[in-house]
Amino acid sequence: MRYRAFAILGGAIALAACSTDGGNGAVKSASSADAAAEADAPFPSTYSAYPGTPTALVGATVYDGAGNVIPGGTVLFSGGKVEAVGLNLATDGYAVVDGSGKFVTPGIIDIHSHLGDYPSPSVDAHSDGNEATSPTTPEVWAEHSVWPQDPGFSRAMANGGVTSLQILPGSANLMGGRSATLKNVPSRTVQGMKFPGAPYGFKMACGENPKRVYGGRGRMPSTRMGNFAVNRQTWLDAKVYAEGDREKRDLAKETLAGVLDGDILVHNHCYRADEMALVMDMAKEMGYKVSAFHHAVESYKIGDLLRENDVCSAIWADWYGFKMESYDGIPENGAFLWKAGACVVIHSDDANGIQRLNQEAAKAQAAGKRVGMDIPDAEVIRWITLNPAKAMGIDEQTGSLETGKMADVVLWNGDPLSVYSRPEKVWVDGALLYDANDPKRRAVSDFELGQPGEGDVK
Amino acid sequence: MIRLTMLAATAIATLSALAGPATAQDMVIVNAKLATGDGSAPIDQGAVVIDDGKVVYAGPQSGVGSFETDTVIDVAGQWVTPGIFASATTLGLWDVGAVSDSNDAAASSSDFGAALDVAPALNPSSQHVAVSRASGVTRASVYSRPTGSIFGGQGAVVDLGADANMVSKPRAFQMVALGEYGARIAGGSRTATYVELANALREAREIAGGRRVPEDSRLTRQDAEALAAVLSGEQSLYIVVNRASDIRQVLALRSDYPRIRMVLVGAAEGWMVAETIAAADVPVITDPMQDLPGSFESLAATQSNVGRMVDAGVKVAIGTLDGGTGEQPRNAAQFAGNLVSLQRVPRANGLTWGEAFAAISSVPAEIAGFGGLLGVLAPGATADVVIWDGDPLEVSSAAVKVFIDGIEQPLTNHQTRLRDRYLDLDESDLPKAYDW
Numbered sequence: 001m002r003y004r005a006f007a008i009l010g011g012a013i014a015l016a017a018c019s020t021d022g023g024n025g026a027v028k029s030a031s032s033a034d035a036a037a038e039a040d041a042p043f044p045s046t047y048s049a050y051p052g053t054p055t056a057l058v059g060a061t062v063y064d065g066a067g068n069v070i071p072g073g074t075v076l077f078s079g080g081k082v083e084a085v086g087l088n089l090a091t092d093g094y095a096v097v098d099g100s101g102k103f104v105t106p107g108i109i110d111i112h113s114h115l116g117d118y119p120s121p122s123v124d125a126h127s128d129g130n131e132a133t134s135p136t137t138p139e140v141w142a143e144h145s146v147w148p149q150d151p152g153f154s155r156a157m158a159n160g161g162v163t164s165l166q167i168l169p170g171s172a173n174l175m176g177g178r179s180a181t182l183k184n185v186p187s188r189t190v191q192g193m194k195f196p197g198a199p200y201g202f203k204m205a206c207g208e209n210p211k212r213v214y215g216g217r218g219r220m221p222s223t224r225m226g227n228f229a230v231n232r233q234t235w236l237d238a239k240v241y242a243e244g245d246r247e248k249r250d251l252a253k254e255t256l257a258g259v260l261d262g263d264i265l266v267h268n269h270c271y272r273a274d275e276m277a278l279v280m281d282m283a284k285e286m287g288y289k290v291s292a293f294h295h296a297v298e299s300y301k302i303g304d305l306l307r308e309n310d311v312c313s314a315i316w317a318d319w320y321g322f323k324m325e326s327y328d329g330i331p332e333n334g335a336f337l338w339k340a341g342a343c344v345v346i347h348s349d350d351a352n353g354i355q356r357l358n359q360e361a362a363k364a365q366a367a368g369k370r371v372g373m374d375i376p377d378a379e380v381i382r383w384i385t386l387n388p389a390k391a392m393g394i395d396e397q398t399g400s401l402e403t404g405k406m407a408d409v410v411l412w413n414g415d416p417l418s419v420y421s422r423p424e425k426v427w428v429d430g431a432l433l434y435d436a437n438d439p440k441r442r443a444v445s446d447f448e449l450g451q452p453g454e455g456d457v458k
Numbered sequence: 459m460i461r462l463t464m465l466a467a468t469a470i471a472t473l474s475a476l477a478g479p480a481t482a483q484d485m486v487i488v489n490a491k492l493a494t495g496d497g498s499a500p501i502d503q504g505a506v507v508i509d510d511g512k513v514v515y516a517g518p519q520s521g522v523g524s525f526e527t528d529t530v531i532d533v534a535g536q537w538v539t540p541g542i543f544a545s546a547t548t549l550g551l552w553d554v555g556a557v558s559d560s561n562d563a564a565a566s567s568s569d570f571g572a573a574l575d576v577a578p579a580l581n582p583s584s585q586h587v588a589v590s591r592a593s594g595v596t597r598a599s600v601y602s603r604p605t606g607s608i609f610g611g612q613g614a615v616v617d618l619g620a621d622a623n624m625v626s627k628p629r630a631f632q633m634v635a636l637g638e639y640g641a642r643i644a645g646g647s648r649t650a651t652y653v654e655l656a657n658a659l660r661e662a663r664e665i666a667g668g669r670r671v672p673e674d675s676r677l678t679r680q681d682a683e684a685l686a687a688v689l690s691g692e693q694s695l696y697i698v699v700n701r702a703s704d705i706r707q708v709l710a711l712r713s714d715y716p717r718i719r720m721v722l723v724g725a726a727e728g729w730m731v732a733e734t735i736a737a738a739d740v741p742v743i744t745d746p747m748q749d750l751p752g753s754f755e756s757l758a759a760t761q762s763n764v765g766r767m768v769d770a771g772v773k774v775a776i777g778t779l780d781g782g783t784g785e786q787p788r789n790a791a792q793f794a795g796n797l798v799s800l801q802r803v804p805r806a807n808g809l810t811w812g813e814a815f816a817a818i819s820s821v822p823a824e825i826a827g828f829g830g831l832l833g834v835l836a837p838g839a840t841a842d843v844v845i846w847d848g849d850p851l852e853v854s855s856a857a858v859k860v861f862i863d864g865i866e867q868p869l870t871n872h873q874t875r876l877r878d879r880y881l882d883l884d885e886s887d888l889p890k891a892y893d894w
Contacts, residue, residue, distance in 0.1 A: 061628055112593045120750040121757075159749070159761075193606060208556075300880050301890075318789075320873070321586060321782035323556035329782075336880060351750055353784045359792065359853045364855035368849075412506050413802055419795035419853045436804055446752070452702070452730060453758030457806040458749040 006039025043143060045194035047183055049119075052430030054078035056091035057411060065106035065385035066401035069378040069447065073393055080430040085401045097425070105381055106401050107163025107184075107408030107428065110354050110387040111267070111314045112294050116146030116180075116190070118168050120351060121447075126306055130170035134219060135214045136234050138202065139251035141175035142167045146190045152222055152351040154443040155458050157184050157434050159355035159403040160374035161410035161423040164195060164399075166392050168294075171205035171269040172213045174221070176229050178255055179203055179267060181392055186443040199393040201291070202259050206270035206279060207325050224275070233285040238300035265393050267314075271325035280309045292345060292391040295319075297329035303340025307434035309377035309410065312391040316353070317367075323451035332362075334383065335368020338375055345388045357384045362417035377417055404431075407419055467863040468559035480750040482511035482841070482864030485529035488519055490538035493850075495819035497812045506538060511864035516835035524818025533845055537855075538814065541618075541622050541842035541862065543833040545743045545777025545822040546696065546723055548614060549598045550624055555782055563780075564610070565602035569860040571607025572658070572688075573680035576600050577614045577628035580622065586782070588871035591618040593788035594850065594857035597626065597833065597840040599777070599826050602636040602698065608643050612684060612693065615826045617842075619862040630827060631721070633686045635698040636708060638755050648704070655715040657715050659715060663684050694827070696743070701755035702730040709738045721825055723778060726756035729807075731765045732770035741773040741825045745785060747792050747819075764797055764817065765807030775822035790818045795851035814851060840864075 021445060055077055062073035064085060074089040080103025097391050107165070117129040128145035131137045146167055156162040163184050167178035179201030182193040206227065215222025221230050238256030246257065258264035266283070269295045270276050292312035293299065297320060299313035306313060313333075320329030334344045346361045348354035365380045398406040407430035414421035426434040435441035439455070448454050485508050490503025494516050505522050509513040515522055550830065553560035555772060562579040580600065581587075590598070596618055602611035610633035615626040635643060636651050642649035661677045662685035663671035672679035687693040695718050699708050722728065722742045728735060734741065746764045751757045767774050776793055779785040794817055800808025809817065823833030831839055839863035848855035860867045879893050 114680050123753070155749055271463075301883075304883050316784075318786065319783050321554055324554050326782065327554055328872075328876055330876050330880075331881075332877050340883065349753075350784060352747055355747075355749075356796070359796075362853045363792075366856065369854070371858060371877065382746075417854070419792055419851060420799045422799055439805060448757075450725065451751075451757050453751075453760060456758070456760050457762055457800075457803060458760050 002047070005227060028245055030167070040235055043141075043191055043194075045196045046189065046191040047185060047187070047194060049080040049429030050185070050431035050433070051351065052077075052407070052427065052432065055091070055430070056094035056096045056429070057099045057104050057211045057409070058091060060102045060104045060411065061415075062104045062401065063378050063381040063416070064237050064402065065382055066071050066402065067378050067382050067386075069376075073104070075401055075409065077409065077427070077430050080407055082403055082405050082409075083403050084403055097411065099411060101414075102424065103284070103412040103414065104401070104419070105161070105410050105412065105416055106385040106399055107125075107426065108161045108357055109294065109388040109392070109399060110156070110162055110165040110348050110357060110382050110393055111345050112349045112361045113167055113354055114167045114170070114349065115156065115165065115351060115354070116148065116150045116156065117142055118309070118351075119147045119150030120152050130215055133168075135173050135210055136175040136252070137177050137228055138175045138253075138255040139167075139174050140169060141180070142169050142178060142203075143171075143180035143190050143194065145181070146180055146193075148190055148193060149447050150446040151448055152354070153184055153186065154445065155351070157423075157426050158410070158424065158436075158442055158458060160357055160416075161412070161416075161426055162354055162357070163408040163426065163428050164389070164392075164394065165354070166201055166267070167283045167302055168267060169203045170202065171209045174205055174210045174227055176203035176205060178264065181394065183428055185433065186445070195394060197397065200255075200258065200391065201266045201267045202255060204206070204268040205264055206268065207272060208277045208323060209269070210226055223281070228278065231266040232282060232286070236268035236280075239286065255321045259288045259393070262289070265391070267292050267391075269294045271295050271297050273298035277302060277305055280305065280311065290382070291393075293341075295349070296349060297326050297333060300330065300333045300336035303337045303342045306337065306342040307340055310343070312345050312387060313337055313389065314345040314347040314388070315364075316349070317346065319361040331367035333364065334364035334372060335373045335375060336380070338368065339373055343387055343391070344383045345391055346383045358416040358421070359419055380417060466760070467871065470728045473815050479523070483529060484509040484527045484722065486522065486525060486527050487531045487533055487538055487843070488847070489535055489590070490533050491535055492516065492541045492835070493537065493812070493815055495540040495816055495833050496565060496836065497816040498821065499812045500537070502535070504812060505537065506835055506843060508843070508864050509862075511841050512604045513841050514837060515838045518838075519743070524798045525890065531845075536800070536858070537846040537848065537850055539594075539844050539846065539850055540819045540833050540835050540839070541844050542594050542596040542790055542818045543775075543822040543826070544590065544595050544779065544818070545775045545792050546601050546780065547598045547777070548603070548780045549600055549618070549785050549787060550582060550584050550585070551576060551585060559713050564605040566605035567619050568606055570611075570678060570748060571604070571681050572609035572611060572632060572684040574602050574611025575629055575874060576602045576612065578623050580614065580616060580618070580624045582624040586622070586787075587618050587624070589873055590787045591862075591867055591875070592857065592869040592871055593847065594844040594860060596785050596844070596860065596862045597684065597724040597823065598629065598787065599822070601633045604633060604640070604643060606697070607681075608610060608651060609658065609681065609685070613696070615828065617862050619865065620868050626832075627827065629687065629693060631694040631696050632684065633696040633698065633723070636752055637699045637701060637704050637724070639698060652707075658685060659689060663689055678740065682689060688718060689715065692832060694721050694825075696721045696723045698723045700724045700726040700753070702727040702758070703729050707735060709734060712738060717864065726759040726763065727768075728772070729760065729766035730758055732767045732772055736771035741821075742767060742774065742821070743825065744778040745777045745778045745795055746776055761796065761800060762807040765800060765809055768813060769807060773821055773825065774817060777822060777827050777858075791851050792853050794818050795853065811851065
């Protein structure tokens with residue numbers, strides 16, 4: 001949840017999602033088998049790629065998202081897929097885009113967004129991110145809250161180059177529900193945005209939010225020990241269900257069983273190092289895995305534990321102090337994790353922050369450099385591309401520019417780790433969905449039509 | 459100590475490392491990439507001469523002339539600028555946002571509104587002051603948030619120096635919330651806000667003139683007395699307003715209250731009425747990155763808002779960065795840098811580098827009533843000076859030395875202490891608690 005103290009500027013205090021309110025199991029990646037299974041699941045994805053032109057990006061500095069840089073490289077894509085990345089590739093049959101002096105990255109991925117479930121305008125009627133009526137609501141699915149007309153999706157693409165994102169329930173609850181993994185493609189329906197074959201995520205939350213929300217109502221949990229007690233009992237009950245015949249439909253337990261099976265990835269809002277350590281032990285006790293801790297402002301205190309447990313930290317570059325459990329946030333968090341060999345993801349949790357994940361990653365890199373940690377640029381790009389893809393279980397399809405992967409590509413008008421650079425073109429599955437040079441090649445949501453600022457640069 | 463006579467174009471050497479003197483010292487900074495904050499482009503081979511906490515000279519090194527000093531700092535091409543002036547912040551008013559006991563940013567249950575005064579509540583030892591200072595923020599305006607009344611109270615202009623006195627100017631401005639936010643306070647409609655505002659100003663005027671006794675007023679005596687300073691123009695009035703129609707309405711109030719010195723805060727749709735704002739000569743403080751229709755009063759929000767207003771002749775400061783989230787005072791430079799980036803986005807309206815830096819230095823200082831004295835490196839200005847390890851608007855850059863009133867400031871804080879403790883995770887001899 002954002003703490004914009006004054007809506008001095010916005011109007012009302014935005015009670016969004018997580019920083020005030022708020023993981024991954026045995027990580028399974030989406031695969032064709034999963035996609036087939038998903039076709040039988042309710043609310044299946046109806047997304048298919050829009051038409052694209054076989055395109056050759058030539059002469060740009062290419063960050064492939066997997067930690068490599070190719071100066072003056074060529075990126076070829078066609079049929080919605082990356083065909084080749086390298087030097088001096090033949091471009092016959094491709095529309096050639098001159099990338100001289102420019103940069104290419106995979107589409108940026110935000111692992112923590114509330115676009116759609118806390119959309120703009122942030123009026124009460126749009127407050128759909130927290131089913132704050134019970135501390136455990138594994139039965140709710142974020143996709144049922146996502147408003148595809150949220151104007152924030154278009155800003156995330158135009159200013160941030162975001163092509164995939166995970167929409168999470170908020171953090172009022174210990175167990176907030178299933179996440180929705182989306183392609184950042186305008187659609188009349190959420191099904192038309194759902195990332196084909198992506199595993200579900202499951203939102204959990206530690207700490208202040210659940211105990212405050214429910215303790216404030218005189219019910220459990222009202223303490224951190226209460227948080228754990230409720231969580232553990234819920235898992236124990238779920239294990240009984242999971243080990244049984246599972247014949248009786250139970251939406252909550254189906255989600256929890258999916259986590260125990262390793263099909264649903266846990267994304268755990270958690271700030272404090274000591275609590276993260278306890279959660280990792282709880283996961284071991286119950287037989288699941290945390291894919292990523294989100295916010296994780298104290299991850300730098302336990303980089304060794306996070307590495308050993310193979311858990312990512314999805315973090316801001318510099319947020320701190322807006323609540324007690326964020327008081328020890330430091331800008332070096334990402335750099336210290338990197339040095340410890342742990343997985344770093346830069347996330348937003350914010351409809352504005354999602355528009356500059358590249359800048360936030362650069363800040364985290366620079367903080368490390370000032371204490372002697374020289375983190376390569378190509379590695380920093382990974383923090384907002386392949387690493388979030390892995391933690392979301394979509395790294396076999398996107399997150400890096402590798403042959404056969406989705407052609408989710410951003411052409412930047414300068415170094416993406418500079419404040420002075422912006423996306424010039426953004427392709428999703430090879431379809432050009434944003435072009436700074438074409439006033440019409442930008443999404444305008446239904447909400448914006450006929451209103452002040454329609455179609456403006458944003 | 460060696461006394462050195464600085465002459466134009468003489469050989470320069472660093473004669474003494476600054477050891478954090480407690481008092482202002484005279485010095486010369488040379489070989490600087492110098493941005494003075496006045497809107498001009500930075501220059502190479504710049505110099506700044508400081509004497510007794512004031513700037514004596516800032517410009518090309520060749521123009522330094524003769525000056526005696528103990529201290530010459532050769533920055534070897536590093537950037538030197540005035541300190542950042544963060545507008546409309548809550549620095550010094552809170553420790554942890556959600557810990558209400560530690561948070562004095564608003565007095566929601568108070569019987570008073572306009573009379574509230576942030577000055578005695580300010581805590582120069584707040585970590586947010588120290589964190590902002592370490593990022594090159596040297597001055598700020600601090601407001602009191604309207605909650606129980608549409609009037610938030612009297613804000614102050616402060617310095618971020620590591621000393622006991624934070625206040626540069628107490629009771630420098632009043633804040634009033636109009637628009638959606640003010641309407642909710644006033645009774646559920648903008649209609650109530652305007653009656654509330656008009657009544658308050660009328661009562662304040664009559665009480666000040668002895669034509670009304672406070673006992674017959676809706677305003678308390680204290681609130682009325684505070685608003686008298688607004689009516690006389692002694693204090694400026696920061697008006698929180700966003701919608702284009704609301705801005706027009708506010709500007710129309712000037713005919714009824716010609717002496718009120720208005721400042722628009724927010725102005726998300728300001729670009730739609732930029733010519734009108736410019737003609738009224740009313741400055742604006744805004745968060746330039748707000749480009750979402752977060753409410754029905756900001757439907758037309760765009761990052762080009764600032765550029766378009768500046769192009770129309772409006773004086774615009776970047777501000778209202780008042781939290782621990784992305785909107786922190788220390789990110790003001792990043793936000794300014796984003797406005798520069800817009801220059802290369804077709805159809806967008808951005809700022810030149812000089813304009814963008816002015817929006818976080820000289821312009822906010824002028825709006826706060828300190829034009830020529832703060833936020834600028836020019837003769838007679840206060841020596842708030844920052845030396846940077848790179849372009850200060852670039853996200854990878856950081857302040858390496860910060861001077862306030864000519865005094866070098868400590869750059870340590872809770873965050874840097876945590877950083878130093880956790881540089882490694884070695885506890886083979888003792889727990890981390892002993893590493894300090």
